[in-house]
Amino acid sequence: MSITQFTPAAAGGTASSHASRKITIHTLAEKKSLRQPITCLTAYDYATARILDESGIDLILVGDSLAMVMQGHETTLPVTVDEMLLYTRGVRRAVRHALLVADMPYGSYHASEAEALANAIRFLKEAGAEAVKIEGGIRRAPLVERMVQAEIPVLGHIGLTPQSVHQMGGYKVQGRTQQAMDALLADALALEQAGAFAIVLEGVPRELAARITAELTIPTIGIGAGPDCDGQVLVLHDLAGMTFAPPAKFVRRYASLGDSLREAVAAYRHDVEARTFPSDEESYHLPTALRENATTGPRPRRHA
Ligand code: KIV
Numbered sequence: 001m002s003i004t005q006f007t008p009a010a011a012g013g014t015a016s017s018h019a020s021r022k023i024t025i026h027t028l029a030e031k032k033s034l035r036q037p038i039t040c041l042t043a044y045d046y047a048t049a050r051i052l053d054e055s056g057i058d059l060i061l062v063g064d065s066l067a068m069v070m071q072g073h074e075t076t077l078p079v080t081v082d083e084m085l086l087y088t089r090g091v092r093r094a095v096r097h098a099l100l101v102a103d104m105p106y107g108s109y110h111a112s113e114a115e116a117l118a119n120a121i122r123f124l125k126e127a128g129a130e131a132v133k134i135e136g137g138i139r140r141a142p143l144v145e146r147m148v149q150a151e152i153p154v155l156g157h158i159g160l161t162p163q164s165v166h167q168m169g170g171y172k173v174q175g176r177t178q179q180a181m182d183a184l185l186a187d188a189l190a191l192e193q194a195g196a197f198a199i200v201l202e203g204v205p206r207e208l209a210a211r212i213t214a215e216l217t218i219p220t221i222g223i224g225a226g227p228d229c230d231g232q233v234l235v236l237h238d239l240a241g242m243t244f245a246p247p248a249k250f251v252r253r254y255a256s257l258g259d260s261l262r263e264a265v266a267a268y269r270h271d272v273e274a275r276t277f278p279s280d281e282e283s284y285h286l287p288t289a290l291r292e293n294a295t296t297g298p299r300p301r302r303h304a
Pocket residue numbers: 042061062063064065066103157200223233234235
C-alpha cells in the first residue's frame with residue numbers, strides 16, 4: 001500500500017500555485033508570442049508525472065524514449081501502442097496542469113493513414129492524452145493535416161528523429177549542410193502549414209534552430225538545439241541522473257537520483273541484514289492485555 005491519491009493537504013502544497021491554470025495548445029502559442037519560455041519534460045509514471053505537474057512544467061511528454069529508459073531497449077523502435085497507452089494512463093492520473101502529449105511509437109503511423117488515425121484516437125480516447133507527437137517533416141504533413149481535421153492536436157518532431165536511427169546511420173546531429181538546412185526549414189514550414197501546434201527540434205545546430213524558430217509562428221521546443229528555441233525538453237532520466245552511460249553534450253544533470261537510490265538501497269540492505277530494520281517503533285503491537293498470550297498462550301492444534 002502507498003498513499004497516492006490527491007488529498008486536500010497535497011493540493012495545499014506547491015500544486016495549488018499552478019493548479020488553476022491549465023495549459024493548452026493555445027497557452028503555448030501565447031507563450032511564444034509573449035516570448036515566455038516553454039518548459040517540457042518526459043514522464044512515464046504516476047509519481048514522477050505528479051512531481052513534474054506540481055512543479056509547474058508546461059508540457060509533459062510520454063515519450064517513446066521510455067523504450068530505452070524504462071524498458072532497457074537499445075532504441076525506441078520496439079515499444080508498442082499498447083505499452084505506450086499503459087504508461088500514458090498512469091501519467092494521466094497525475095497530471096492536472098500540464099498539457100499531456102503522448103508519443104506515437106514506431107510503426108503506429110507508418111503503414112496507412114487510417115491505421116495512424118485509429119492509433120492516434122486511442123491515445124486521446126483510451127489514455128486521456130491531449131495531443132500526440134509524431135516524427136518526420138514534409139512526408140508527414142498530409143497525415144498531420146488529417147489528424148488535425150479529426151480534432152487531434154499534433155506535436156511535430158524533426159531533426160534527429162530517433163525512430164529513423166537506421167536510416168540516419170546512428171544518432172547524429174542533423175542539418176549541418178546547406179541542403180540539409182534547407183530541407184529542415186522546409187520540413188518545419190510544412191508541419192506548421194499542416195496544423196501542428198508546435199515542433200520538437202532535436203539534435204540540430206543552434207543557428208539553424210534559431211532560424212526555424214524565427215520563421216515559424218508556432219513554438220519550437222528544442223532538445224540539443226540550443227537556447228534560442230521557444231522551449232526546451234529533456235528526458236527526465238537524463239536530467240535526474242538515472243542513466244547508465246555518459247550523458248550527451250546537450251544534457252544538463254540537475255540531480256543524481258541514481259546515486260541517491262543506490263545509497264538508500266545499500267543502507268536498507270545493511271539494516272535488514274543487521275536486523276535493525278524494522279525497529280520496535282516501526283512495528284504494530286497487540287493490545288497490552290493480549291501481548292503475553294502471544295508468547296506464552298496455548299499452541300493451536302495442527303490439522304493433519
Ligand atoms: O521520446 C522522447 O522522449 C522524445 C523527446 C526527447 C522529445 O521524443
